Amino acid sequence: MEWLELLDKGPKDPDIWKALDQYLECYEDRFDLVDPEKPFMQVAGLHTAKDDMKGLDWLVLDMPAGMHLFTTRTESSLQRMSMAEAARWLVTIQAFDVSGIKSGAIGDPRVKGGKGYPIGTAWCGNLGGLLNEGSNLWETLMYNFVSDELFDTDEENVDWSDDRPVWERAPLTAAVEKSYNQPQADTGIPRYFKGPATLCTWQSRRIRLAHDGEYVTGVLLCNGDRLKPQNAQGYETMTAWRRSEPQEKALKQPVVYMPRRHDPTRSLWRNLPALTVAAQEPDAINATLRPRSLDWLEQVMEQDQERGESTRPMRLHAYGVQYGNQEAVIEAMVDDALDLDLCLLTAQNPFIGQELAATVNLVDEGISALANLASNIAMAASLDPEGPRAQARERGYSSFDGVFRQWLRHVNLQNFDEEILRWRQTVRQLLLRLGIEQASLAPQKAIVGREISRKNNATGEEVTTHYSVALAEIWFRAKVNTIIPKEGE
Numbered sequence: 001m002e003w004l005e006l007l008d009k010g011p012k013d014p015d016i017w018k019a020l021d022q023y024l025e026c027y028e029d030r031f032d033l034v035d036p037e038k039p040f041m042q043v044a045g046l047h048t049a050k051d052d053m054k055g056l057d058w059l060v061l062d063m064p065a066g067m068h069l070f071t072t073r074t075e076s077s078l079q080r081m082s083m084a085e086a087a088r089w090l091v092t093i094q095a096f097d098v099s100g101i102k103s104g105a106i107g108d109p110r111v112k113g114g115k116g117y118p119i120g121t122a123w124c125g126n127l128g129g130l131l132n133e134g135s136n137l138w139e140t141l142m143y144n145f146v147s148d149e150l151f152d153t154d155e156e157n158v159d160w161s162d163d164r165p166v167w168e169r170a171p172l173t174a175a176v177e178k179s180y181n182q183p184q185a186d187t188g189i190p191r192y193f194k195g196p197a198t199l200c201t202w203q204s205r206r207i208r209l210a211h212d213g214e215y216v217t218g219v220l221l222c223n224g225d226r227l228k229p230q231n232a233q234g235y236e237t238m239t240a241w242r243r244s245e246p247q248e249k250a251l252k253q254p255v256v257y258m259p260r261r262h263d264p265t266r267s268l269w270r271n272l273p274a275l276t277v278a279a280q281e282p283d284a285i286n287a288t289l290r291p292r293s294l295d296w297l298e299q300v301m302e303q304d305q306e307r308g309e310s311t312r313p314m315r316l317h318a319y320g321v322q323y324g325n326q327e328a329v330i331e332a333m334v335d336d337a338l339d340l341d342l343c344l345l346t347a348q349n350p351f352i353g354q355e356l357a358a359t360v361n362l363v364d365e366g367i368s369a370l371a372n373l374a375s376n377i378a379m380a381a382s383l384d385p386e387g388p389r390a391q392a393r394e395r396g397y398s399s400f401d402g403v404f405r406q407w408l409r410h411v412n413l414q415n416f417d418e419e420i421l422r423w424r425q426t427v428r429q430l431l432l433r434l435g436i437e438q439a440s441l442a443p444q445k446a447i448v449g450r451e452i453s454r455k456n457n458a459t460g461e462e463v464t465t466h467y468s469v470a471l472a473e474i475w476f477r478a479k480v481n482t483i484i485p486k487e488g489e
Contacts, residue, residue, distance in 0.1 A: 004303050007142045030167035033087050034211055038171040041090050041201075046174055046208035046220055048103050049114055053210050053218035056081055059089045061096055061321075062330065079217070086209060086216035093221070094204055095124035096321050100328035105206055105222035107174030116223040121327050122204035124320075126229040127239040128262040130275075130291050133315040133337070143314065146196060146237040146296040158234035163195025166203055174206055174222065181225040188251045192227060193235035202227060233257045233289055237296070240274060241289040255285060262320040264332040267397070269404050270360055272338070275316070275345055276353030294345050301346040311412045312342040339409040347413060355416070359423050362483065363404070366431040367396035369479040373438050376472035381446035396434060403430060428484040435476050442469045 011017055033040050056078040057063050063078075081089075099118045104111035110119075120126075132143035151158040166172075180203075182192040193199060203224045210218035230251065233241045240260040247256040260274070275290050277298075300312065317337045324331040344352060374392035375385035403426065411419045449468025456463050 003142070003145070003147070004300065007139065007300075010138050027167050033083055033090075033209065034213075039209070040087070041094055041166065041203070042208050043172050043174055043206045044208070046105055046206055046222065048220065049106060052103070053220055054103065056216065056219060058221050059086065059093060059219045061089070061092050062333070080212075080215040083211075083214075083216060090207065090209065093122065093207065094202070094224075095122050097122040097125070097205055097221070098323060098328050098330060099326065102205070102221055102223050105174040105220075108206070108222065109175065110223065118326070118328070119223050119226040120228065121321075121323060123199060123202040123227055125323065125327070126261075127236065127259045127320060128334075129238055129319040130240065130293070131238065131317040131319065132293055132297065133317050135313075143297060144238060144293050146293050148195070150292060150296050151234060157190060159191075160195035160235070163197045165197045166201040172203060172206065177225055180227070182227050187228045188230040188247070188253055188256055190231055190234060193232045195235055196237050199232070199236050229259050230256050232259075233292070237292040240291055243285065243287050257289060260288070261322070262318055262334040262336075264322050264334050267401055268316065268318045268336040268338050269401070269408065270364075273353060273357030273360055276356055277346065277348055278350060278353050297342060298346040298348070301343055311414075313339065313409075314342045315339050316345070338405060341412045343413050344411065352413075352416065355420055359420065362424065362427050363397075363400050365483050366427055366480065367393055367400070369476055369483065370396045370431065370434055370438060372479070373435055373472055373476040376467055376475065377439065377442045377446050377469055379452060380449040380467035380469060380472065381443045382450060383443070392438060399430060399434060400427075424484050425487055428480060428486070431480050431484075432477070435473065435480070439469055439473050
């Protein structure tokens, strides 16, 4: 059955339901959280030399172990946990656990002095995750499916022949899995990645949950299989990638790609141009790669267009974790989303990506002009301009955030040119309003202003300029008119 046919029919189709039911029956015993021999995503009998267990704060990602301050959780809530919640945290820890020293499991040859020394964050902690969300769970699962057919002519040495989720493999032990655990010397060698199903269920840790038959009461958390993300772009399909010259020098490899992690201070829409189809020079090595799940979805729009359908709304969901202090603590989490039409991310015409990039660049240029306005007003009042400049930038991006998101969800290929023109005028109007608001905040001293002397870098002569609120506004409006001329001019 073709992929698009599966997408359209959905899980209620008798044939699809039968196939799903048969698969789940085959592996039903591997999804038991407390099975004595092969518990879900755990190692039966896992223990340390002291046979100790840790508290549930080691299982909860957003509560560092032993640090119970500044959290909405009460300490008593970590005395026990429902099986359902523990299962969710178990999957989360396998994906995003911090680096740092772990309990030393008996049977792990890497343990020294009863301790498991750092091997890095869990797999998904390396990524700037991007999830393609549909209108329901089935669509979401299908939108994030990628076949290895995508790489037949696109990339060499991509081998998914041994790609399996963890429940299709033999139960793990405390020891590393040799064909999965990546030694330091093999960093950047792709054979350990296997494929997306393997990476989605990667066992970054060896874990055993303690329970009383009804509730989970403790956890043993040890090191699992080490894996670093260099050159995993042919296997990990749900993150964007960037070429890294420092990694190429360190690993002595001609091309090395690293995942593009999210910046918690930068909204997803500001990175939208990097996710569109870009113009490509023949035989050129890309500086960046977008998620391969988006490359796969290009076929969806091609087949939609053949059927006379030109729009397919979806949500692009960014998620990730920012670590600090040798990746042993969590500093921030990223959870951002954009509602847009899939056609914008799959259109083969590079003009679409270029114009979307221009819409974001327009905002960046405008907010830089707004920051200059705030800086000039501050200098007119004999104040340090850096604080007002930063505040103006923050206020500017905050003001554009909701406006851009609202505009984007209505853009498609049919109204693209019209909406681009409308956006330009929206940016102009909002910038001018923000400029008026910025000027209204000026201290009284800035109204009169002052003379400021500077050396002209080109001529070496000293030039004196009068700074005031009125002049700062004139300069700001002139810059806006240069960036976005008034309609009809």
